Amino acid sequence: MTEFKHLRDRLLTGHWFSQLPAALREELLAMAQLRRLEPGQRLFRRGDSPCGLYAVLDGAMRIGSVSESGKEALLVLVEPPHWFGEIALFDGQPRTHDAFADGQTTLLNLPQAPLLALLKRKPEHWRNFALLMSQKLRLTFIALEEISLLPAPQRLARRLLMIAEGYGGLAERRRVLQLAQEQLAMMLSVSRQTTNQILKELEAQGALRLNYGEIEILDPDLLRRAARGKS
Numbered sequence: 001m002t003e004f005k006h007l008r009d010r011l012l013t014g015h016w017f018s019q020l021p022a023a024l025r026e027e028l029l030a031m032a033q034l035r036r037l038e039p040g041q042r043l044f045r046r047g048d049s050p051c052g053l054y055a056v057l058d059g060a061m062r063i064g065s066v067s068e069s070g071k072e073a074l075l076v077l078v079e080p081p082h083w084f085g086e087i088a089l090f091d092g093q094p095r096t097h098d099a100f101a102d103g104q105t106t107l108l109n110l111p112q113a114p115l116l117a118l119l120k121r122k123p124e125h126w127r128n129f130a131l132l133m134s135q136k137l138r139l140t141f142i143a144l145e146e147i148s149l150l151p152a153p154q155r156l157a158r159r160l161l162m163i164a165e166g167y168g169g170l171a172e173r174r175r176v177l178q179l180a181q182e183q184l185a186m187m188l189s190v191s192r193q194t195t196n197q198i199l200k201e202l203e204a205q206g207a208l209r210l211n212y213g214e215i216e217i218l219d220p221d222l223l224r225r226a227a228r229g230k231s
Helices: 002-012 022-031 086-091 112-121 123-149 152-164 181-188 192-204 220-227
Strands: 033-037 042-044 053-058 061-066 072-078 098-101 105-110 208-211 214-217
Touching (some): 002 053, 086 112, 086 123, 152 181, 192 208
16 A cells, blocks of 8 residues: 555656546556566567556666667656656557666556556547647657757757756656766767767856766756857
């Protein structure tokens, strides 16, 4: 019972789950299964069959792809209490990307079959899951636009703000981001050296502080100015 309450409390810190009807939340938790992954363990690979919807409870998941040569393209680092895997829920097609655990990670899994059975019984709930996917689609369009139009310093500042706000899914903004510079560089498609240079400049301005494996936001207003391209 204590673990169940802990799980529910963690998920309720996220905007999507907290906005679901109470009865639907309970039905989802009743079918949920816990899954624990070791650092670097693969959850699924591109082309795998759908296995349901996931929420990150502890740790983080790297979503991206790995080339035959071993080079990784990191799209996003999914942290608590965010959900992922909804595309395959809708179309039933194979997974579009690879998912790896970034450190010790605990997931909540809503298996595909019982979740689809619930939605067949109560099709009015499809809209709730469509809202989850539409939020991801909106963020994808924003990221594509930024890659095309904005210089790297603005893109980096904007991405840090988005991560701090849980991509719009957290009730409160975080100040400390568990994010390595290399991971940030891969997400922005810029070099590790360029990322480090921009972060050092923001640190000198007092917008943030760099620590090992994490970035602490000291002045969100300064970071927002940098995101707008203003010094």
